[in-house]
Amino acid sequence: MNDVLEEYGFEIVRRQDFSDVTYLLEIRHPLMAKAARAGQFVIVMLHEEGERIPLTLADFDRARGTVTLVVQAVGKTTREMQQTCRAGARLHALVGPLGTPTHIGTVKKVACVGGGLGVAPIFPQLRAFKEKGAYVIGILGFRNRALIFWEEKFRAFCDEVILCTDDGSAGMKGFVSDGIRSALAAHPDIDEVVAIGPPIMMKACAEVTRPSGIKTTVSLNPIMVDGTGMCGGCRVKLGGAVKFACVDGPDFDGHLVDFDDLMRRLKRYSEEEKRALEHWSENCRMTSLGGRA
Numbered sequence: 001m002n003d004v005l006e007e008y009g010f011e012i013v014r015r016q017d018f019s020d021v022t023y024l025l026e027i028r029h030p031l032m033a034k035a036a037r038a039g040q041f042v043i044v045m046l047h048e049e050g051e052r053i054p055l056t057l058a059d060f061d062r063a064r065g066t067v068t069l070v071v072q073a074v075g076k077t078t079r080e081m082q083q084t085c086r087a088g089a090r091l092h093a094l095v096g097p098l099g100t101p102t103h104i105g106t107v108k109k110v111a112c113v114g115g116g117l118g119v120a121p122i123f124p125q126l127r128a129f130k131e132k133g134a135y136v137i138g139i140l141g142f143r144n145r146a147l148i149f150w151e152e153k154f155r156a157f158c159d160e161v162i163l164c165t166d167d168g169s170a171g172m173k174g175f176v177s178d179g180i181r182s183a184l185a186a187h188p189d190i191d192e193v194v195a196i197g198p199p200i201m202m203k204a205c206a207e208v209t210r211p212s213g214i215k216t217t218v219s220l221n222p223i224m225v226d227g228t229g230m231c232g233g234c235r236v237k238l239g240g241a242v243k244f245a246c247v248d249g250p251d252f253d254g255h256l257v258d259f260d261d262l263m264r265r266l267k268r269y270s271e272e273e274k275r276a277l278e279h280w281s282e283n284c285r286m287t288s289l290g291g292r293a
């Protein structure tokens, strides 16, 4: 596999670790950097036999010819990437940009909300709103101070930042939904809220804005396979209609999304995912024992 990583593919030019589980990869791909728009994602294969996993474009730099991914190590592939993706290594495949870009429109005041890992994918949208002249309120939420990343990057593009931590170790104590309440109290004229994070968080954000009917956009992360509308794996329910997140989204109207169905579907393969991780961890253990012998 190392030979594959060294011979061809897409070069990782920078890696940064934000915590024990979250890491950033900046990858050279000038064409994709040129084509990328806020809200789009890519499908990555670590090596020839690797699983295809969707990851959101957390940044793109047309001058440097690079795209940036921020990854949370949650299972077999994202942990394997955490182990092998160093600067100078190569990804076997990087397909995209996929998905419908976020509709930035001409809103005057927008709140961009990122919860945990969701802070990374909301960044290109927040920057695009700022570039279109909107007043941008960034609402960032983390479990605690140690997990905070990109606060300064956000401050550079936001008119205001509301930092929330679950335990109150930095910023205001509370969830991002509390941050939205606080922003709405100070700015009743917010035109749109965009929220990205775990489904339960996006559901809570949509409930905060539902009574006032403020447009609320969320980015959905159902299980995807091909990412091009062919397999039907990424089916989501919206107000009685069925949509495919990879081509119709991933952005959708948060007030219409059936989040309970999304959460149920995300758990569908948990037994298989657990077995794949155990199998991979056992192989890693055997390889490292073999290496020492």
Ligand SMILES: Cc1cc2nc3c(=O)[nH]c(=O)nc-3n(C[C@H](O)[C@H](O)[C@H](O)COP(=O)(O)OP(=O)(O)OC[C@H]3O[C@@H](n4cnc5c(N)ncnc54)[C@H](O)[C@@H]3O)c2cc1C
Pocket (backbone or CB within 6 Å): 041, 051, 052, 053, 054, 055, 056, 057, 069, 070, 071, 072, 073, 074, 075, 076, 077, 078, 079, 117, 121, 220, 221, 222, 223, 224, 225, 250, 266, 267, 270, 273, 274, 277
């Ligand atoms: C449009 C989109 C954008 C995403 N952006 C990011 C991102 O920027 N950073 C990031 O860390 N993660 C992102 N994800 C989630 C990421 O794809 C999964 O965490 C990853 O596929 C897990 O693979 P695994 O083998 O490590 O873990 P597994 O053990 O296979 O799965 C862990 C959990 O991840 C989810 N998952 C598994 N396979 C897939 C799949 N093929 N597609 C979607 N979800 C899956 C399931 O909920 C599962 O319970 C995104 C998902 C989607 C659909």
Ligand code: FES
Pocket (backbone or CB within 6 Å): 223, 224, 225, 226, 227, 228, 229, 230, 231, 232, 233, 234, 235, 244, 245, 246, 247
């Ligand atoms: S991932 Fe196959 S249809 Fe969307």
